[in-house]
Amino acid sequence: MLEAIRQAVIEGDADLTVQLVEEALEAGMDPQTITDDGLTSGLRTVGELFDRGEYFVPEMLISADAMEQAMVIIKPLLAVGGFGGAGTVVMGTIKGDLHDIGKNLVVTLLEGAGFNVIDLGVDVPIEKYIAAIEEHDADVVGIGALLTTVLPAMERAVTEIKAHDPDVKVMVGGAAVTAETGDRFGADGYASNAKQAADLALQLMAG
Amino acid sequence: MRALDRITAAVAGEATDRVPAAPYVANWAAGLVGIPLSVYGTDPAQMARATIAAQQALDLEVVFPDCDNYYLAEGFGCRSAFRDDEIASLEHPAVEGFDDVFDLEVPDPTRDGRMPVVLEAISRIRTTLGPDVVIRAPGTGPFALASYLVGIDSFLLAVAKLSRGREEHLRPALERMLDLTTEALIRFGLAEIEAGADMVQCGDSLASCSVISPATFEQWVLPYHRKVFSAWKEAGATTLLHVCGNNTGILQLLADTGADIVAIDHLVDLATAKKEIGGRVALIGNLDPVTTVRFGSPDDVALKAEAALADAADGGRFILGTGCEVPVGTPIENLRALLAAPLL
Numbered sequence: 234m235l236e237a238i239r240q241a242v243i244e245g246d247a248d249l250t251v252q253l254v255e256e257a258l259e260a261g262m263d264p265q266t267i268t269d270d271g272l273t274s275g276l277r278t279v280g281e282l283f284d285r286g287e288y289f290v291p292e293m294l295i296s297a298d299a300m301e302q303a304m305v306i307i308k309p310l311l312a313v314g315g316f317g318g319a320g321t322v323v324m325g326t327i328k329g330d331l332h333d334i335g336k337n338l339v340v341t342l343l344e345g346a347g348f349n350v351i352d353l354g355v356d357v358p359i360e361k362y363i364a365a366i367e368e369h370d371a372d373v374v375g376i377g378a379l380l381t382t383v384l385p386a387m388e389r390a391v392t393e394i395k396a397h398d399p400d401v402k403v404m405v406g407g408a409a410v411t412a413e414t415g416d417r418f419g420a421d422g423y424a425s426n427a428k429q430a431a432d433l434a435l436q437l438m439a440g
Numbered sequence: 441m442r443a444l445d446r447i448t449a450a451v452a453g454e455a456t457d458r459v460p461a462a463p464y465v466a467n468w469a470a471g472l473v474g475i476p477l478s479v480y481g482t483d484p485a486q487m488a489r490a491t492i493a494a495q496q497a498l499d500l501e502v503v504f505p506d507c508d509n510y511y512l513a514e515g516f517g518c519r520s521a522f523r524d525d526e527i528a529s530l531e532h533p534a535v536e537g538f539d540d541v542f543d544l545e546v547p548d549p550t551r552d553g554r555m556p557v558v559l560e561a562i563s564r565i566r567t568t569l570g571p572d573v574v575i576r577a578p579g580t581g582p583f584a585l586a587s588y589l590v591g592i593d594s595f596l597l598a599v600a601k602l603s604r605g606r607e608e609h610l611r612p613a614l615e616r617m618l619d620l621t622t623e624a625l626i627r628f629g630l631a632e633i634e635a636g637a638d639m640v641q642c643g644d645s646l647a648s649c650s651v652i653s654p655a656t657f658e659q660w661v662l663p664y665h666r667k668v669f670s671a672w673k674e675a676g677a678t679t680l681l682h683v684c685g686n687n688t689g690i691l692q693l694l695a696d697t698g699a700d701i702v703a704i705d706h707l708v709d710l711a712t713a714k715k716e717i718g719g720r721v722a723l724i725g726n727l728d729p730v731t732t733v734r735f736g737s738p739d740d741v742a743l744k745a746e747a748a749l750a751d752a753a754d755g756g757r758f759i760l761g762t763g764c765e766v767p768v769g770t771p772i773e774n775l776r777a778l779l780a781a782p783l784l
Binding site: 288292294295328337356383384408411413414417 | 601
């Protein structure tokens with residue numbers, strides 16, 4: 234059953250994923266096991282396929298969609314802390330940038346990696362990142378930028394977040410950003426795609 | 441040599457006095473003359489004034505009055521906004537769902553969206569600068585444009601589901617959208633040529649191999665690009681395909697579109713691109729617009745430009761440029777260093 238759920242996520246078949254999750258719950262399977270060894274495990278494989286260049290953004294999106302639709306059913310059944318045990322990440326695309334696909338993929342894969350993700354959406358002003366970090370006691374903050382025009386805003390965001398809370402780890406990514414740019418801005422890490430962002434967040438938690 | 445003759449000869453693989461240089465300088469011009477992007481992207485007189493000022497400041501061979509991705513999409517009914525004078529962003533798609541796309545019509549470039557802004561700017565630039573400067577004109581690619589009609593997420597979800605053999609009922613809507621956007625881009629490009637453009641661009645950001653698979657490109661992008669370039673070439677324009685991202689895996693497909701010039705982003709190894717498709721099409725590229733051109737020193741730019749020339753100048757069919765648009769605020773000395781490289 235778990236393998237079937239995994240495969241349904243990998244195939245990006247939302248209807249089948251939801252149906253299988255419902256069947257598993259009816260059969261008395263533990264919601265945490267379904268989440269960890271079915272849904273999350275499937276999405277992790279999707280991230281690996283993306284990293285290897287076998288999957289592209291549309292394929293990731295339908296898998297993320299399948300996982301999200303199943304999570305609607307399963308999330309209320311999970312014990313407190315059962316989802317998001319890896320830490321808390323605040324995510325958002327920097328002010329001036331309204332691109333959300335890449336950011337959404339990062340959010341899904343972070344959730345897949347066990348993080349509690351506070352998704353601030355797109356066009357996020359610096360004060361909003363800082364307020365969310367404080368409110369949710371975040372461990373990591375992820376800032377995305379697709380447009381080169383918003384890089385100055387990203388640089389200010391990294392500087393101000395670090396000044397406000399030196400302990401929070403800042404990761405940056407998105408098409409406009411490179412590892413060098415991230416370094417120059419003073420970020421703790423840079424990820425070139427959604428899978429690497431999830432891996433990076435885990436590394437930042439460990440280090 | 442006159443700029444247009446140099447570009448034309450370079451594209452044809454004929455001898456030139458030097459390699460042409462044409463960095464992607466568009467919104468940068470607004471920064472140069474100190475006007476907000478919301479003015480640059482909506483007022484044709486200001487767009488022309490800024491573009492002409494950039495030409496004069498840098499002695500550009502090629503000028504490019506390009507603003508954002510939505511001047512054409514707005515003709516279909518998409519809404520965009522210049523928030524806080526950042527570059528325009530898509531605020532609302534043209535329709536709520538796939539069923540509604542059958543009610544859409546091909547917009548009129550002389551009337552709809554902000555296409556008239558670009559057309560008038562081109563015509564003003566041509567009048568002021570005369571025939572000696574090449575005008576490169578922008579155009580939103582059919583795949584990206586179709587995604588704006590229903591929203592990018594919905595569009596890509598539909599593409600993925602169809603490729604997995606699910607939700608076949610979406611196929612006619614997707615085909616209809618791409619037919620509409622292809623026709624809209626063809627008409628806009630023809631109007632730009634009529635207004636004075638020499639070189640017309642199909643810029644299809646979403647068709648990048650950083651986003652979609654080669655198989656998706658082959659099915660949902662290539663046939664439509666072929667139509668676009670064939671129509672524009674018939675009208676006598678030089679044509680350019682600009683798709684950013686790491687397209688190493690689809691270089692042959694990019695050349696298959698029929699574009700005269702294929703833009704190569706900095707994420708692609710230029711020597712590899714030259715080897716793979718440099719015999720079939722001209723290449724433009726590929727300095728990193730952010731790391732090198734925006735944040736590097738003039739010396740960094742000169743080194744990278746030299747390396748690009750070493751990788752791709754042999755045998756002609758090469759225009760030195762940037763992988764994508766140079767950000768507003770890029771130091772003018774860095775652009776001068778790029779433009780000077782072919783003269784050294």
